[in-house]
Amino acid sequence: MLYVSALSLLVIASGPLLGHAQTIVAVNGTASHPIPKTLWGLMYEDISHSGDGGLYGERLQNRAFQQVAPGTTQALNSWSAIGGALIEVVADTIPLSSALPNSLQVLIPEGAGEVGVENSGYYGIEVNPAWTYNASFFYRFPSILPSGSIAANISLVGAESRTTFAASSVTLNPTADWTQVTTSLTPNSSASDINNTFTVTLDGAAFSGVVNFGLFSLFPPAWMGQENGMREDIAQALFELKPSFFRFPGGNNLEGESIATRWQWNATIGPLVNRPGRVGDWGYVNTDGLGIYEYLIWIELMGMQPIMAVWSGYALGGASVPEADLAPYIEQARQQIEFVVGNTSTPGGALRASLGHSKPFILNYVEIGNEARFTCDFISAAPSTYRSYRWASFVDALQNEYPSIRFIATTRYNNPVLAPKPKSYDLHVYQTPTWFRQNGGYYDSVTRDGTTFFEGEYATTSTNSSNLYGIPEQGRLIYPTVQASVSEAVFMMGFERNSDIVFAASYAPLLGHVTEHQWTPNLLSFDSEQVIKSTSYWVQQMFSANKGDWYLPSTLANTAGTLFWSVVKQDTPLAFILKISNAGTATASLVFELPSAVASSGTLIQLQGSATDSNTPDNPNLIVPVTSTIAAKQNLTFTAPALSLSVITVPLA
Ligand SMILES: *[C@@H]1O[C@H](CO)[C@@H](O)[C@H](O)[C@H]1NC(C)=O
Ligand SMILES: *[C@@H]1O[C@H](CO)[C@@H](O)[C@H](O)[C@H]1NC(C)=O
Numbered sequence: 001m002l003y004v005s006a007l008s009l010l011v012i013a014s015g016p017l018l019g020h021a022q023t024i025v026a027v028n029g030t031a032s033h034p035i036p037k038t039l040w041g042l043m044y045e046d047i048s049h050s051g052d053g054g055l056y057g058e059r060l061q062n063r064a065f066q067q068v069a070p071g072t073t074q075a076l077n078s079w080s081a082i083g084g085a086l087i088e089v090v091a092d093t094i095p096l097s098s099a100l101p102n103s104l105q106v107l108i109p110e111g112a113g114e115v116g117v118e119n120s121g122y123y124g125i126e127v128n129p130a131w132t133y134n135a136s137f138f139y140r141f142p143s144i145l146p147s148g149s150i151a152a153n154i155s156l157v158g159a160e161s162r163t164t165f166a167a168s169s170v171t172l173n174p175t176a177d178w179t180q181v182t183t184s185l186t187p188n189s190s191a192s193d194i195n196n197t198f199t200v201t202l203d204g205a206a207f208s209g210v211v212n213f214g215l216f217s218l219f220p221p222a223w224m225g226q227e228n229g230m231r232e233d234i235a236q237a238l239f240e241l242k243p244s245f246f247r248f249p250g251g252n253n254l255e256g257e258s259i260a261t262r263w264q265w266n267a268t269i270g271p272l273v274n275r276p277g278r279v280g281d282w283g284y285v286n287t288d289g290l291g292i293y294e295y296l297i298w299i300e301l302m303g304m305q306p307i308m309a310v311w312s313g314y315a316l317g318g319a320s321v322p323e324a325d326l327a328p329y330i331e332q333a334r335q336q337i338e339f340v341v342g343n344t345s346t347p348g349g350a351l352r353a354s355l356g357h358s359k360p361f362i363l364n365y366v367e368i369g370n371e372a373r374f375t376c377d378f379i380s381a382a383p384s385t386y387r388s389y390r391w392a393s394f395v396d397a398l399q400n401e402y403p404s405i406r407f408i409a410t411t412r413y414n415n416p417v418l419a420p421k422p423k424s425y426d427l428h429v430y431q432t433p434t435w436f437r438q439n440g441g442y443y444d445s446v447t448r449d450g451t452t453f454f455e456g457e458y459a460t461t462s463t464n465s466s467n468l469y470g471i472p473e474q475g476r477l478i479y480p481t482v483q484a485s486v487s488e489a490v491f492m493m494g495f496e497r498n499s500d501i502v503f504a505a506s507y508a509p510l511l512g513h514v515t516e517h518q519w520t521p522n523l524l525s526f527d528s529e530q531v532i533k534s535t536s537y538w539v540q541q542m543f544s545a546n547k548g549d550w551y552l553p554s555t556l557a558n559t560a561g562t563l564f565w566s567v568v569k570q571d572t573p574l575a576f577i578l579k580i581s582n583a584g585t586a587t588a589s590l591v592f593e594l595p596s597a598v599a600s601s602g603t604l605i606q607l608q609g610s611a612t613d614s615n616t617p618d619n620p621n622l623i624v625p626v627t628s629t630i631a632a633k634q635n636l637t638f639t640a641p642a643l644s645l646s647v648i649t650v651p652l653a
C-alpha cells in the first residue's frame with residue numbers, strides 16, 4: 001500500500017509567478033501523526049580526529065605509543081627531544097602492560113642540563129588558566145639506576161617562546177619497575193596561540209643514562225566532570241543541539257580494514273593501561289581511551305539514547321567472515337549488548353557494574369554493521385554476504401536473545417529483499433543542494449507496512465553532482481555553505497512530514513579537526529581551542545530545538561522550486577511552529593492559513609546569508625541565527641529573505 005496522506009486533498013502551490021504573488025499555504029489542524037522524540041540526533045565515528053583529538057578530552061597525541069612500529073620516525077609522531085636527549089620508541093623488555101608493549105626511551109647524555117621530551121598535542125595545545133589539568137605518565141629506569149631521586153618538571157610551554165605557563169615539580173625514584181607520576185597543572189596565564197607543548201624534563205646533571213616512559217596524559221576538566229570524559233566546548237556545542245540519540249561507534253571506523261583491526265568493545269574498557277588501541281579506518285591510530293563505557297556514560301549525561309552498532313562479519317578491505325565461522329563474532333556482538341543492558345547476574349552486566357554503572361543502560365536500537373550496500377547503491381560493489389547470510393545470522397541470534405531491541409539493517413530497503421525482513425533500515429546520502437531540494441519527498445511514497453527508517457548520514461558535499469567525493473576546486477565543500485544548509489533543511493522537512501516512518505535522522509560527519517580533510521564538510525569543525533559551528537549546525541539546531549510534537553499536513557510545495565515549508569504543533573507551550581526554507585535568490589512571500597486563532601505575536605529565528613557564505617576558523621560567526629519578535633495572526637503573511645531558513649513559533653490564542 002502506498003502512503004496517501006491528507007496532503008493529497010490540498011493543492012500543490014505553484015509558487016510566486018510574479019514579484020507580488022504570494023504562496024498560499026493551507027494548514028490542516030488535524031495532526032496526521034506524532035513526531036517521534038528520537039527524530040533528531042547525532043551520527044558519530046572517529047574520523048578526522050573527531051574522537052582522539054576531538055570529543056575525547058585527552059590533549060596528548062600518541063600518548064602511549066599504541067600500534068606503532070618501534071624504531072620508526074612514525075612511532076615518534078607528536079614527540080620531540082629537549083636538551084640533547086636521544087629518543088626512540090622501543091618494544092620494552094618489561095612492557096607497561098600486555099596491551100601497551102611500547103615505551104618512549106630517552107637517553108640522557110653525559111653533562112646534559114635540563115633534558116627531556118615534549119608532545120605537541122593534536123596540532124597544538126590550549127593553555128587555559130581557568131583549568132586545572134590532570135597530568136600523568138609512567139616511568140622506569142631499565143638499565144643503570146640513578147643513585148637517588150631525580151628532580152623532574154612537568155610543564156606547559158610555548159613551543160616557540162619557551163614561556164612556561166604551568167609547571168609542577170616531581171621526583172622520580174631510582175626504580176626499574178614501572179611507576180606512575182600524577183600531578184596537576186594550573187596555568188598562570190593564557191598563551192597567545194595554540195602552539196604550545198607538554199614537556200617532561202629531568203635534571204641531566206644528576207643522571208645520565210636511559211629512562212623509559214609510557215602512557216602520558218594531559219587532561220583538562222571534562223564536560224560535566226565525567227572521568228576520562230569529553231572536551232567541554234565540543235560536548236557543550238553538541239548538547240546545545242538537543243540531540244535525542246547518538247549513533248556509535250561507526251561508520252566505517254567500526255569495520256576495520258581487516259577483520260583483526262575491527263572495533264572490539266572489550267578492547268575499549270577498564271584501566272587505560274589495558275587498552276591496546278587499534279589501527280582505525282581513517283588513517284590514524286585510535287587510542288580507545290574513548291571506549292564503550294565512556295560513550296554510554298556521556299550519552300546518559302547528554303540525555304540521549306544510543307543507536308549502537310555491532311560488527312557484522314565484514315571488514316572494509318573486502319573480507320567477509322565465512323558463514324561457518326561467524327559464531328564467535330555473533331557471540332562478541334551478544335556480549336557487547338549484554339555489557340550495555342545485562343542485569344548484574346550476567347557476566348556483561350557484572351562487568352559494567354564493576355566499572356560503576358550497575359543499572360543497565362537504555363538500548364532500544366542496535367544496527368547490524370555499516371553500509372553493507374547489499375544493493376550496491378554507491379561507491380563500491382556490494383559484499384553480497386550481508387544479503388546471503390550475515391544479516392540473517394546476526395539478527396536471528398540477537399533478536400531471539402533481546403526481543404525488545406529493534407535491529408537496524410544498513411543502507412537500502414527494498415531491492416533485493418533481506419530475509420528476515422528488517423524492522424528498520426539505515427539510509428545514507430551525500431548529495432548536492434539541488435538534489436536535497438528535489439528529494440524532500442523521498443519518503444512520501446514509501447510503503448507504510450511497519451518498517452521504519454533511520455536517515456543515518458546525509459550532507460551536501462558538493463555543488464557539482466559529478467564531484468560529490470572529489471576535490472574542493474570542483475565544488476567539493478570544506479565547510480557547509482548557506483546554500484547547502486538551507487537545501488538540507490528541505491530534506492529535513494521531508495523527515496518531519498514522514499516522521500510516521502522516519503524515526504531518526506543525523507547529519508554526517510559530525511566533527512572534524514580543521515587540519516584533517518579525510519571527509520568534508522563537517523557539522524562542527526575544531527582546532528585545539530576553538531569550535532566552529534557551521535551553517536548546517538545551525539539548521540540542525542533550529543529543527544531540533546523546534547521539533548514540535550505533531551505534524552500538521554499543509555499545502556505541498558513545488559519540488560522543482562526553491563520555496564519550502566513545514567508546520568508542526570507543539571504541546572508545551574501550545575504553539576504552531578512554521579519552518580520556511582527559501583533556497584532561491586529572491587525574497588518570497590507566503591500566507592499561512594493556520595487552523596485556529598493565534599496570539600498577536602510570535603518568535604522568528606532566522607538564518608540568512610549569501611549562497612557561498614560559510615562559518616570558518618577565521619570567521620566562525622559569520623552566519624548565525626537571529627531571533628526577533630514578529631506580529632502574528634491566523635492568516636499569517638511572511639516574507640522569507642533569499643537564502644534563508646526561518647522558524648516561526650506562534651502560540652495558540
Ligand atoms: C485534514 O486532515 C484530516 C485527517 O488527516 C482529514 O480527514 C481532513 O480531510 C483534512 N482536511 C483537509 C481540508 O484536507
Ligand atoms: C610551533 O612552533 C614550532 C617551534 O618553534 C615551529 O616549528 C612550528 O612551525 C610552530 N607551528 C605553528 C603552527 O606555528
Ligand SMILES: *[C@@H]1O[C@H](CO)[C@@H](O)[C@H](O)[C@H]1NC(C)=O
Pocket residue numbers: 164165166167188189
Ligand atoms: C607562570 O608559572 C611559571 C611556572 O611556574 C613560571 O615560570 C612563570 O614565571 C610564571 N609567570 C608568571 C607571570 O607568574
Ligand SMILES: *[C@@H]1O[C@H](CO)[C@@H](O)[C@H](O)[C@H]1NC(C)=O
Pocket residue numbers: 114115151152153167169201202203204
Ligand atoms: C624545574 O623548573 C625550575 C623552575 O623553572 C628550575 O629551577 C629547575 O631547574 C627545573 N628542574 C628541572 C629538573 O628541569
Ligand SMILES: *[C@@H]1O[C@H](CO)[C@@H](O)[C@H](O)[C@H]1NC(C)=O
Pocket residue numbers: 057134219220221222225226227228229
Ligand atoms: C582528574 O583527576 C581527578 C582526581 O583524580 C578526577 O576526579 C577527575 O575525574 C580527573 N579528570 C578527568 C577529566 O578524568
Ligand SMILES: *[C@@H]1O[C@H](CO)[C@@H](O)[C@H](O)[C@H]1NC(C)=O
Pocket residue numbers: 264266267276328331332
Ligand atoms: C575481546 O574479545 C575477543 C573475543 O570476543 C578476544 O578474541 C579478544 O582477545 C578480546 N580483546 C581484548 C583486548 O580483551
Ligand SMILES: *[C@@H]1O[C@H](CO)[C@@H](O)[C@H](O)[C@H]1NC(C)=O
Pocket residue numbers: 342343344345346
Ligand atoms: C538476568 O538476566 C538473565 C539473562 O537474561 C536472566 O536469565 C535472569 O533471570 C536475570 N536475572 C534477574 C534477577 O533479572
Ligand SMILES: *[C@@H]1O[C@H](CO)[C@@H](O)[C@H](O)[C@H]1NC(C)=O
Pocket residue numbers: 464465466467470473474475
Ligand atoms: C565537476 O566535477 C567534475 C569531476 O570532478 C569536473 O570535471 C568538472 O569540471 C566540475 N564542474 C564544475 C562546474 O566545477
Ligand SMILES: *[C@@H]1O[C@H](CO)[C@@H](O)[C@H](O)[C@H]1NC(C)=O
Pocket residue numbers: 593634635
Ligand atoms: C484567511 O484567508 C482565507 C482566504 O482568503 C479566508 O477565506 C479566511 O477567512 C481567512 N481567515 C481568517 C481567520 O482571516
